[in-house]
Amino acid sequence: MNTNTVPSAPEPQSLFLRACLGLDVAQTPVWLMRQAGRYLPEYREVRRQAGDFLSLCKNPELAAKVTLQPIERFGLDAAILFSDILVVPEAMGMKLQFLEGEGPHFPEPLTRQADLDRLTLPDPEVQLGYVMAAIREIRRILPSGVPLIGFSGSPWTLATYMIEGGSSKKFTLIKTALYNDPGFLEGLLERLVTAVVHYLNAQIDHGVQAVQIFDTWGGILGPDEYRRFSLEPMARIIAGLNRNRPDGSRIPVILFSKGCGGYLETIASSGCDVVGLDWTTPLGQARARLGPNIALQGNLDPAILYANPQRIRSEVRRVLESLGRQNGHIFNLGHGMEPNIDPLKVPQLISAVREESRRIRTP
């Protein structure tokens, strides 16, 4: 057998993977960013058992358990690994704390070249072995028809936390680095690219069937800076992923740069299979700009889950009708679930997506 020949795998069956690859589906698949989280009482219970957020991330059994919770409760079309983007900087040697009610905190943020030299390139099987164990456990207990999505933060987004020391409103420190000391910033991004390639490839080896790159803070950059400091490192990551599996299947890559509706063409040039959209860019407009060969994910304003069931349904319909019968759409929110959402809103949302998308597809 010619070793260059990739065995031709049968088309995937799951709605989610089919939509990622632009294949036809009878109804639109749906999952929700931060679908495993504080809005679920059963999550808060497991979190109490674990002690704190980081301990939960590092406990493979409990991480697997909370990953499954929204699948069991709601029957979503994909599961997403329960973890946090900041486990990568921690594995590179940075002290990480999650302060209750205040978010993540790096008490020793990066300020100079010497700080970079102290960062290590983590072996995902060692320093991030707990993530790999969680992935194996999730795949063991997850119904086989439900794909598992792995993820990482983008290098730019990770760098904002590593340089600012935590969440930021003004990004003074990283922007000062960007404009005054781009070599320092690029040195950090380069290390992060390598770490994330290893990390995501290990996730793929252990069983994730798609990966999403979360670029939460790309939108604070102007177009040239976005291209250089956010998109370019992500494109290098995508080029380094082992997306074609030995069985011939393909691992789709979803890229979500929040607040970057103006940069969609740049995003699509990254090599990703799916572009994630927030609610400020209509799906139909994105499709018109990017063409049919790249799938779209999104884009309901999560605040619509504060509304009544009729309004949720009409907003879901509006999102779906923006694309009509076209393939290549995964329904999602335009940002993560909020902790104060009533869990009863989720089945209303899911039913609306399934029923309305079937209706739209019925000739």
Add this chain to the structure above:
Amino acid sequence: MNTNTVPSAPEPQSLFLRACLGLDVAQTPVWLMRQAGRYLPEYREVRRQAGDFLSLCKNPELAAKVTLQPIERFGLDAAILFSDILVVPEAMGMKLQFLEGEGPHFPEPLTRQADLDRLTLPDPEVQLGYVMAAIREIRRILPSGVPLIGFSGSPWTLATYMIEGGSSKKFTLIKTALYNDPGFLEGLLERLVTAVVHYLNAQIDHGVQAVQIFDTWGGILGPDEYRRFSLEPMARIIAGLNRNRPDGSRIPVILFSKGCGGYLETIASSGCDVVGLDWTTPLGQARARLGPNIALQGNLDPAILYANPQRIRSEVRRVLESLGRQNGHIFNLGHGMEPNIDPLKVPQLISAVREESRRIRTP
């Protein structure tokens, strides 16, 4: 004399007013959002004298003094009234506090129709008489060649503070109102439109020569919601302004919706003379989309003021070269000055704008 005939005023001489109207200029005019503010030691001194921020806003002599400070120090091409957008809700009857280091706070935010019925329509000459007195004092002491810009918050942006009770990250309350109780929200916006029309017309009567509407939070809305809840009220305000003065001069209106690069065509349909841009939409792209009959203001990332003089100049050049020799551009930041900017950066910026724009315009 036919009373319908508007006397034909001579063209304005100031670079700023000429650029607002698309007239030719020898160099690009420049002013900076929040140019009178905490980054200036002489401002901090006056603020100490006044006691607190709101007392400073309400003291016409001191408000005039800080309005002039950046003009005297830097020779900017326009002055902007020192005040705060939230004086309008306060004048409508809401208690307003500025908590040191925490920003504005309405201890009794609006939650229901009955709250709206308690709001009053302020007489700008009475409840906001201190603003009018400040405008008169500023015009008295401001060099006659420097135009004075008045301003207001947009109804949508004011409503976010009035409903959330202060600054917000997630805008849960106003979005819940938007999706579940749009009648309540529209009732509030309607009252704000009327109040702002009266307020800005009074500012014009007392001597401002241009007005800017600050729509800081339009960018959290999807396109349909932006049009209905942010743009539409602003368009009604613009239609209600007395822009043609008895002497034949025209009061230009600048509309700045931050984070709304995707909605520029909608913004331009408001009737404004100038569209303010943040740094995510290149000026050349905005001009290509909107045509030459509407002026543009912006759009340097304020974080560039953390950089060294060479970098500031090269970034200024990049902004200017995006439009080349085209008219109708007022140089500004894409957002307000930060309190920790070194004041010495401002003359570097201004010199760069003037020298580089003259160079670009030289055949």
